[in-house]
Amino acid sequence: MRTTGRRRAVAPLAALAALLGAAGCEPQATGADGASGGPVRIEVTTTGPATTTGPATPPARPSARPSGPTGGTPAPQDAKPAAPPPPVLWSRGDSGRDVRELQARLRQVAWLYDGPTGTYDDLTERAVKGFQGKRGLPRTGRTDTVTWQRLLGMTREPGHWELYLMGGQPADAPDPRCLTGRVLCISKSSRTLRWMIDGRTVTTLPVRFGSEYTPTREGEFEVYWKSRHHHSTLYDAPMPYAMFFSGGQAVHYSSDFAARGYAGSSHGCVNVRDEEAIAEVFAQVRTGDKVVVHW
Template identity: 30%
Template sequence: MKGQDMRRAGARASMCAVAALGLSALTVPTAGAAVIAPPTTPPPTMSPSPTPRPTPKPTPKPTPRALTKCQIAAQAKNTTPSKPFYRAATKFGMRDGGPKSINHVREAQYRLRWAKVYKGSVTGSYGPATRRAVRTFQSKNCLAPTGNVNVQTWAVLIQRTIRFKSSIPTVCRGAGWHSCYDRASHQDFLFKNGKLWNVWLVRGGAYSTQTRTGNYKVTARYKEKVSSLYDVKMYYFMPHSGGQGQHGSGFMVDPWVGHSHGCINMYIKDAKVLFNLTRNQPLRVTVYGAWD
């Protein structure tokens, strides 16, 4: 009996040891093992990202179509001094006399040359050769071939013979009235709110008294004023830079002959049109281009 009791006690001790080892294995992690706690809340549900919509591209404005020759002619039909590209009619038999009796015959001959319908000399006399050239130009531009440069023909002729238009500074196309003189091409461009209104043939100062380049504003207006420096009359004078300005000249008959003392010389009739168009309104002036 004593021996059996000792064997039973040993068996119970072995079972307790095995149970202790099992409990230790459940509660103590082995080296390198991670303890993962049970989740307390479910993971958030991820909603799909919205597909980005492409930014709509602005619809480009259609480029305006260039007017046809007949459309230009129709627009020019009722031209007046207050409308674009005005000149008084120039007729067969007329001539440019002195500076106070200019009929724009020379200008017509220059422009007919640029239109490649006239190969004669610029004489200032409206003879048969000039009349033939006018008729040719009229026939090519949807105008009645009268042989006279009436106001309608003038408006079309001026528009067809604008030179070096791409060289005009951007500032000339701003708001309001803007007179832009290109010294190199002897042209004075008048803009109104960015729209080309007229183009006149002019001349500037001599090499020693050049018309100053830059951007200016007309500071005064005089229908007639005598220069305090040179004692000469200036018609429809509009100064913009010291003593320099633009005015009708009592000496100019051909824009490519002679020079001024620094002012922009215009035909008296053209200076009057500019003066009246911009009366009581701000007028900006830009002078640019190489001296000629």
């Protein structure tokens, strides 16, 4: 029958719709004329029953920048530890032969004009700061290994008398003639004066001698005259704390020696640069005490 045939044709459609509905799909609605009212989205897998999804979601776009362990802003890199400062060799308050060499080398490059004294004082600290700043080093005023290497590369090994330009060098062993009695024991080789009593050194002072043309006499003498405020009429120069031992030659304080060191010389006298020290020796020395000038 025609009527029965139409019902049989409709039945499979209903079953298909029921199946699709049970599978979670959205069947398209059909109008009266059979036109589609909207798309049906079906997801079918090949390994199991068909499954369905809701409206398709566009895939997430990958981030343009790399991320840390889970994405996002890159993790900050660990900062490298700062390099430790170079070791300091000498600084203000230090003293000794090495400080003398530092000062002598600073004099060679015209950063220091006084000394060497062997003591790392404010003038030395200021000279080191100037040297460091000129070469782009930290202006600490302390002599570290980097500063010292730069200075070594610009200077030469200072000679003995450069190291002791302003005195302070070790005194030679006393001459045997100085070991008895009261003696001004004067060494030309170490440029020192020992004031000695019965073989014991009371005071040691740096001294300066005459030039090649006005040499200081060598030998054994005695103090024959003391003159506290003496003034030389021959050279029109002050000779305070003068202790005469041979003609016009005397041991006395010299302001020129105090200012210029061994860059100058006397006219034959034994010059002392430490006024306070020579004043004390002058007060102790007596007329008749021995004077020994030796190499």
